[in-house]
Amino acid sequence: MAETLFLADFSVIKPDPGLILWTSLIFLIVWGLLAKFAFRPIQEALKKREYDIQSALDEAKKAREEISNMQAENDRLLAEAREERAIILKEAKAHKDSIINEAKGKAKEEAQKIVAAARQDIENQRMAVVTDLKNQLGIMALEIAEQVIRKELKGDTEQEAYVKKLVDDVELN
């Protein structure tokens, strides 16, 4: 009896058409409503959020890369600028040296010219002085000679004749 009692009373294994109907109805309603108003919107929202997060991460990564690129670019530019500066400085120095050398050369030349001019001047002056001195000496000699001669010429005709002859010579000169 126990066995049959068990089977007879084990009603949960006997599919009841009413329960089947209601289960189908309830499940389909739940499925339909949740799919339309909950699961699909949630799915979309999750997808969108995941996309947003991913794109935000990508953008951040891109920005980081850009910044590091910019950094490298800056470094490169800086290095270039340094090099440029060095070149310019070097050129400037060379230029300066050449200017200085040129100036020095010119100055030397000028100085030489001035010295030469001065020397000429000095020579001229000296010559003038020498000429003047010569003239003065000549005059002084003449005066001395004149006095000497005047003293000796007072008695002697012969001497008169000599002077006369000298005068003649001078005229010949």
Added chain:
Amino acid sequence: MLVFAGFQPLAAQDEHGQEDHATEEAHGAAGHGDSACCIVEDEDHGYDPVGTVMEHIADQNEFHVWYNVHIPLPLILYAPEHGWSTFLSSKFHHGTQAVDGYVLNHGRVNRVADPSFPQGEVHIECVSHQTEMVDEKEKDVYYVCYEGTAYKLDPPSTLDGGVLGGGITSFYDFSITKNVFTMILGAIVLILLFMAVARGYKRNEGKAPSGIQSFMEPFFTFIRDEVTVPMIGEKHYERFQPFIMTLFFFVLICNLFGLIPFFPFGANVTGNLAVTLVLAVLTFIVTNINGNGHYWEHIFWMPGIPAWVKVILTPVEVLGLFIKPFSLMIRLFANISAGHIIILSLIGLIFLFGNNGESVGGAATGGIIGGLFTAFMNLIELLVAFLQAFIFAILSASYIGAAVDEGHEHHDEAHAH
């Protein structure tokens, strides 16, 4: 909560057992006076553990809350010879009143098919049962006593074709039963819950999730990342995500409601074959209407094997089509029913050890042992509730995945595993 859940059925069962017993005896006493049909048998006046357990896991037409407090449920009954009847189960006065030939027998509506039984509301003396030979099988047959005459009671029709002891009888029960009530409650909870979650996504668009939304989001992403995407594949999973989600949560909430022993919960919904049948059939339909050419080719004419093997394999594959949902149906039903039966049996120890109220010490021993084991079982059942919902969902997803799979990558995966 869990401790509470462990001890609550203890009390409920206690009251119920006594109450059942008391009413039966009262009926018996009333019957002794006026008619012979109520003296038929007295053999099972003791505690009947199997009967009590079976009654508790069965679907019922009223909600037994406490001692003699019953929540009436609406009845929708159809008898081909009588037409539709709708009324509240409170009209039965817990089985002492017959309404239009319908009688409440152990919480379930039965019908007197005999046309000589009076229509309208009449007082009945008792409901008794006998074991009879029907079609060479022993069967429990219930009788209702009315004015000294015993009338045979028909249980509601079931669709097992008599194989499991049921079959088509003189009426069909489309009532909002305890199970239907619990399912409606679960449906409302699910709808309200997920509407709130969906509102959260609308409100917090572009912001971090908050509140109930962030609580439920892991479930959603878990089902997506662990069930639908691996089983169905990146390409098709989105179409089936709502179905799998609904399956998982519907089964889960019914399982969990079944574990809470007080009103309005405690119905053995997913432990009823009708419910798991519907879920399995829906999976079957969703799987097969989405089956692609590749799927049908593999069933009817498996490529890459000799023709004579195909002749053997095709019937196996075709059988497999039906075995898959059948296994889904049986697995969930058996797991949940078994859990309920174990818990009810442990609670039944109180009555067995107490020798039907004669031994208080025995009852106390049974209460302590049964209570502890029940608390433990409830924890296991909690795990089973989640596990079975997950298994139902993941297997459904894998069947759908096989149906929409386009072939190539799946072979590689199969080899890789």
